[in-house]
Every structure is written in C-alpha cells, then in structure tokens.
Amino acid sequence: MTFFSHLRKAAIATAFVLGATAVHAEEQYFPLQSYRVGPYAAGGTGFFGGFIDYLNLINIRDGGVNGAKLAWSEGETQYEVEKGVEVYERLKSNPGIAAWNPLSVGIAYAMIDRITDDKVPLITINHGRTDTTDGRVFPYVFPLLLNPYSETSGIVNYIASKEGGLDKLKGKNIVVLYHGSPYGKETIPIYELLSQKYGFELSQIEVPHPGNEQQAQWLTIRREHPDYVVLRGWGVMNPVALKTAQKTGFPADHIIGNVWSNSEEDVIPAGDAAKGYTAITTQASGERYPVVQEIVKTVYGDGKGNLEDKSRIGSVYHNLGIVNGILNVEAVRIAQAKFGNRTLTGDEVRWGFEHLKLDPARVEALGAKDLFHSINVSWDNHEGDGYVTFQQWDGKKWNVVSDWIAPDWKLLRPIIEKSSEAYAKEKGIKIRTAEDADAVVSN
Amino acid sequence: MSYYDFLFVIEVLVGGLLSGVMYSLVAIGFVLIYKTSGVLNFAQGSMVLFAALTFVSLVERGIPFALSLLITFAVMVALGFTIERTVLRPLVNRSPMTLFMATLGLSYIIEGAAQLIWGTQVHGLDLGIDDTPFEVGGILISSFDLLAAAIAAAMVAGLSAFFYWTRIGLAFRAVADDQFAALAVGLRLPRIWGTVWTAAGFVALVAGLLWGARLGVRFSLSLIVLKALPVLVLGGFDSILGAIVGGLIIGASEKLAEVYLGPFVGGGIEGWFAYALALVVLLVRPSGLFGQKTVERV
Numbered sequence: 159m160t161f162f163s164h165l166r167k168a169a170i171a172t173a174f175v176l177g178a179t180a181v182h183a184e185e186q187y188f189p190l191q192s193y194r195v196g197p198y199a200a201g202g203t204g205f206f207g208g209f210i211d212y213l214n215l216i217n218i219r220d221g222g223v224n225g226a227k228l229a230w231s232e233g234e235t236q237y238e239v240e241k242g243v244e245v246y247e248r249l250k251s252n253p254g255i256a257a258w259n260p261l262s263v264g265i266a267y268a269m270i271d272r273i274t275d276d277k278v279p280l281i282t283i284n285h286g287r288t289d290t291t292d293g294r295v296f297p298y299v300f301p302l303l304l305n306p307y308s309e310t311s312g313i314v315n316y317i318a319s320k321e322g323g324l325d326k327l328k329g330k331n332i333v334v335l336y337h338g339s340p341y342g343k344e345t346i347p348i349y350e351l352l353s354q355k356y357g358f359e360l361s362q363i364e365v366p367h368p369g370n371e372q373q374a375q376w377l378t379i380r381r382e383h384p385d386y387v388v389l390r391g392w393g394v395m396n397p398v399a400l401k402t403a404q405k406t407g408f409p410a411d412h413i414i415g416n417v418w419s420n421s422e423e424d425v426i427p428a429g430d431a432a433k434g435y436t437a438i439t440t441q442a443s444g445e446r447y448p449v450v451q452e453i454v455k456t457v458y459g460d461g462k463g464n465l466e467d468k469s470r471i472g473s474v475y476h477n478l479g480i481v482n483g484i485l486n487v488e489a490v491r492i493a494q495a496k497f498g499n500r501t502l503t504g505d506e507v508r509w510g511f512e513h514l515k516l517d518p519a520r521v522e523a524l525g526a527k528d529l530f531h532s533i534n535v536s537w538d539n540h541e542g543d544g545y546v547t548f549q550q551w552d553g554k555k556w557n558v559v560s561d562w563i564a565p566d567w568k569l570l571r572p573i574i575e576k577s578s579e580a581y582a583k584e585k586g587i588k589i590r591t592a593e594d595a596d597a598v599v600s601n
Numbered sequence: 602m603s604y605y606d607f608l609f610v611i612e613v614l615v616g617g618l619l620s621g622v623m624y625s626l627v628a629i630g631f632v633l634i635y636k637t638s639g640v641l642n643f644a645q646g647s648m649v650l651f652a653a654l655t656f657v658s659l660v661e662r663g664i665p666f667a668l669s670l671l672i673t674f675a676v677m678v679a680l681g682f683t684i685e686r687t688v689l690r691p692l693v694n695r696s697p698m699t700l701f702m703a704t705l706g707l708s709y710i711i712e713g714a715a716q717l718i719w720g721t722q723v724h725g726l727d728l729g730i731d732d733t734p735f736e737v738g739g740i741l742i743s744s745f746d747l748l749a750a751a752i753a754a755a756m757v758a759g760l761s762a763f764f765y766w767t768r769i770g771l772a773f774r775a776v777a778d779d780q781f782a783a784l785a786v787g788l789r790l791p792r793i794w795g796t797v798w799t800a801a802g803f804v805a806l807v808a809g810l811l812w813g814a815r816l817g818v819r820f821s822l823s824l825i826v827l828k829a830l831p832v833l834v835l836g837g838f839d840s841i842l843g844a845i846v847g848g849l850i851i852g853a854s855e856k857l858a859e860v861y862l863g864p865f866v867g868g869g870i871e872g873w874f875a876y877a878l879a880l881v882v883l884l885v886r887p888s889g890l891f892g893q894k895t896v897e898r899v
Contacts, residue, residue, distance in 0.1 A: 194721065195713070195716050195721055196721075196820060197819070197820040197821045197824075198820075199716070199721030199820065200721060200722055200723045200819070203721060203722075338869040338872065363868055364863075364867070364868040364869030365869065366869045366870070366871055366872030366873075367872065368821050368824055370812075370815075370816050370821065370824065370825065370828075371620060371828070371871065373613075373616040373617065373619075373620050373856055374613065374616070374617070374855075374856040374859035374860050374863075374871060375859070377609070377612055377613050377616060377856075377860065378860055380741075381609055393819075393821060394816050394817070394819060394821045397816065397817050398815065398816055401732065401815060404732060404733065404734075405732060405734050405741070405743045405745075405746075406734065406741060407734060407741055423722075423723040423817075423819075426723065426724075426725045426817070427723055427724070427725045427726070427816065427817020427818070427819070428725070428817070429725055429727055431732065466720070467720075467722065470722075
C-alpha cells in the first residue's frame, strides 16, 4: 500500500515536472561539478551555495533571464579531477548548457580540450591557467576577474601602496610562501619579474602539500627577516601558516594572503594568530550589499536558500558564488540581446562572455556596488581587467582596508601572450581573429 | 659557523623534535592495535578526525568542555567495540592484507559518517593553551608544542605502565605474542580487541584535540596518518617506544633536511624526505629500530 502510494506521488510529481518543463520551454542549464564533501567541502558549499542562490533569485524575482528559466543540477566531485571529468561526461548531454563552472584548477585543466570541442564556455573565476586570459588561443576558457599574474601584480601594488609607492619597494625583502602544487608554482616567474622590475629582494619557499607542517619554512623566514610574507596557500596550509608565523614571532599584519587564502575557513582555525592578517579579494564579504540582502529576503525568505548554515551568508566563498552567478547570468543576458530571448547554445553564451562589460554603474544597478568593481571582457581578453581590494581579519570578520586596485595589465599582457602562443604552437592551434570570434555556432 | 648559525641549527632541531612528538601521538594509535591484533589500522586518521569533530561540535553546541570530552570518549568506546563486533570478529583468522583492506574501507566509512553527522564546515579549536613563543638562550620555543610533548610523554608512560603492570596489560601482551595460545589459556580475544580499539580511540581523541588545535578541525585532519607512517616504519610497528623515538628522528631530520638540503633541490622536500629515510631503515632493519624481529620456521 505504502509502496503504491509513493509510486502514485512519484507519477504525479513527474507529470508536474514535465508540465513545468513544457510551460518553461526556454531553459538555460548550468551543470555544476560541485564538491560538498571531502577536504575542500567548506569552499565548495559556500561557492556553489552562492551561485545557486543567485540563479534562484533570478528565477523567483524575474522569472528567469528574459523568460528563459535557469536550471542546474549538481554532480559531486570531491575536488578530484577524475570525478570532475566523470561528472562532465554525465552532464554534458543535457540541453541548453550555458557554461561550466568547476571551481577547480585540476578539473578545469582536464576539461580544456573537451569544452573546446563541445564549444561551451568554461569559467574559472579567480583561478586557472594564466595564459587562458588570451582569448585568441583559448576561445572557450574565461579566468574571469583575476588570473594568477594579475593577482601577483595586485599584491605587489598593494605592498607598494603601504610603503608609499612603487619606488619604495627597492631594497625591501619579500618572501612568497607557496603551496607545493602547479597552482602554487604558477606565479614563480612573475614574482621574479616584478622583483627585478622594482628592485625588491625575493625568496620563494615551497610548502609540501597539504601544508600541515611548516616549522622549517617559518624558521627560514625568521632568519631572513622579510618585510612581508605573501601567502599563496590552499586549504589547511593557510591557518597552519598563520599559527606557525605566530610561533616564530612573525607579525600577522605583514602577511598578505592570495585569493585562495582569503576566506573565513582560512582564518577561523588560526584563532588569535590571524588577527591583523590581510588578504587580496575580488569581491568584498558581508551582507550589506543590496543583491545579498535581496537573496536573503527573496530566496531564503522563500525557503529556497542553498546554505544550511545561514551564518555563512555573505562569507567570502558565498559572495564569490554570487558574483560568479551575476557574471554568468549577465553573459546570458548579453548574448540574448544579440541572438534572441531563447535557450542559447554554448557558443552563443561564449559570445556573451566575450562582450561582458559591466561598468560600475551597471554593477550598482545589479545591486552589487562595492561587492565587486567592474569587468570588461573582450574576445581576446578573457579575464576582463578585474580590480582587487584588500581585507583584514579582525578576529571576527573581514574589513576592507584598501581602495580598488588595478593590477599592471600592460606589463603582464606580453608575458601572457608569449605563453599562450607557445601553447598554440605546441598544440597546433590557429590564433583566432576578431572575425573568428564573431562567427557563432547557433545550433 | 657563527654563533647565530649554531643557534639556528639548534632552533630547527628543537622545532623538529617537538613536531616529531606530534607525529608520535598519531603513531601510538597504530602501534596499540598492531601490537595486539597484527592489524595495520589505516582508519586511525579517520578516528582522529571523528574524535576531534565530535568534540568540537559538542562544544559549539554549548556543552561544557569536560562533559564534551567525556561524551566524545564514550563515543570512541562505542566506536571501538562496534568495529570489533562488526568488522574484526567476522574476519578473525583472515590474512593481514584482508584486515588491512578492511580498515582501509573503514577509514572511508568513518570519514563519511563524520561529515554526515557533523557537517563539512571547518572549525577552530581553542584548548585554552597559549601558543605565543618564549625565548630560551636566543631560541624561540612554542609553549603549545612543549605541552603537547608533555602530554605525549605522559601518555607513553601511562600506556607502558598499563601494559606492564596491569592484568589486562598482561593479557594484551599475551595476545600479541600468540593469539591461539592466549585463547587456549582462556583469554577472551573479542573483549581484548574491543578494549584495544577503545584505547586507540582514546589516543585518537588526544591526537585529534592537539592536532585540531593546530590545524583547525577539518577533513584534512585525517591526512596526518601520512606523517605517522614513516614513523612506524622507522620505529617499528609494535613498539610504543619506537613510535616516540621514530617520531623524534623523523621530525628532526625532515626539518633539518628541509632547511639545509631543500634549497639545493628546489625546496618542499620534507613531504617525501621522511619516507626516503624510512625506506633506508626498512632496507637495513625490516622490522624498524625497535620492532620485534619475526622468526619463522621455513
């Protein structure tokens, strides 16, 4: 009896879903390779929670993007590359895929060839290969807002601003403590370049994965008496760095964290050792921004909020997810303006990303003033000149302590192009032109 | 070598020795189980995670520190006896590889259960121990690490006394020497194994609290087994003293290697250096520095 009762309910639910699908025939789909369990689950639940919260906001408040409902489904990756690829293979046949957003360097690397063949955008907000910024070689990859080289430049510019100008960097001693992984090593050459350009002394010290022991590294740092330590960490490496710094007598307010060392999960376990620690970010944290408040009111008010723990609303990863949602949705909106208010192909959404220009006025109109600055993506610049700001941990919350800072894009671009052109040569890729970028596959 | 350089060597050495004690804390849990049942319990790291996560979650729900500690210990006792009943007993007399694979599976189950019950959030754990360093003769020493070393020493002393001067300890040693002979003289193997897993659970709790206070309580806490394995190879799988000495050697040598050899090979070598050292010892003394030599009739 119970079994048949369940069966009947399931049949009704299926009919309802099919009916709903029929009503909302135009649907744009986001396949989500999320990670809600495993070592990096805290970041995954925050980021994908924020992303889904924003998609829900658009559906509830606006009925979708110009009538096209936003849909998504999740596949658990545990941040493992093979599981990420498996989820990709499982979800890629769904219709109306707008873009992939794995939030994982490893998974993103493994997908580059696949998404290029499938002609669907791959978004690697704040991370990924630096040379994917060059849209001439990587037409479908978008390291939106910040690539690792821009991050490096932003951090050096911030240190310079604290010292009174770039000319004051000469003779300063900076140590970069980096995670022993391809991600951690990505910025080694650019720090060397900036060291030569501005005349500061530089040491780059590796911490083996996962980074739960750093006594040797911090004693070495203590011996060098640096003016600043840049923390390019990930996961458990970050709080351990802060605690070991305290143990070896290095002041937290002279440690500058990179964009993956800037969350609450990085500082809370370090306790008092994290007070005064500063980190770069592309999006501010907190709930005071209109779009976040609207999510609280509309989405959580409707019982559809994605975060189980509501105290995490407005946290660094949650806000990053929201900003990621804004960028994805606006790319779809821009593409719709050209191709029509309907379900778009991946290549059409790619065109939308390549015309994603949100100036501060548009950002304000989206309810995100001060949450992030602006973005200006083009067919050959897939990063979009994101600005950065710096936040300092006071023991309870992050406080913004700088203006929006622009990385030195002009300095970085030739290095990026050199790397991407070498990649193109190695892979036999034809360098795209603006005309190529405007040729769009619409079915 | 200048006086400053000499001081620096001592500082690295002391830091390494204190880190080694932390590795020993985890290794002791392995030794306890291996000593009495011949099982290399790969789930020890997960037990550390489970204990720390349970404790911190209880504290965060407003339960007093001491009561949380007591409840967590009770949970670890229950876990130990459950493992004995549901995993070890059905696999009695199976090969060591079968038992090892069972603990490998168990490790994933415990990790999954910990996250299912308590969630995946990262927690800070404040034990109320000041971690600001103090200076002795120009060398900075962490008060937290010193206290951890004292706790480890007390635990080793307690366990040694337990093994040598109590009836149950005598029974443990009898089982470790020969399970069949122990059974023949009337020792109740399941109860002894259950008790040993409880003791390992207690060690996991202590290690979980100290490591959790250092790293934060998070999933990667279970990865600290990777630090304990070379300690076990070096010290011997069945020697508590070996776990301590092995920890000290591994801790000190990996730190010295990182500081003085690392720069010549690009740095970041301490992750594998401990394993390289353990491999060398394995080649020379297969049962480790303090492990019991196995003599078999062929």
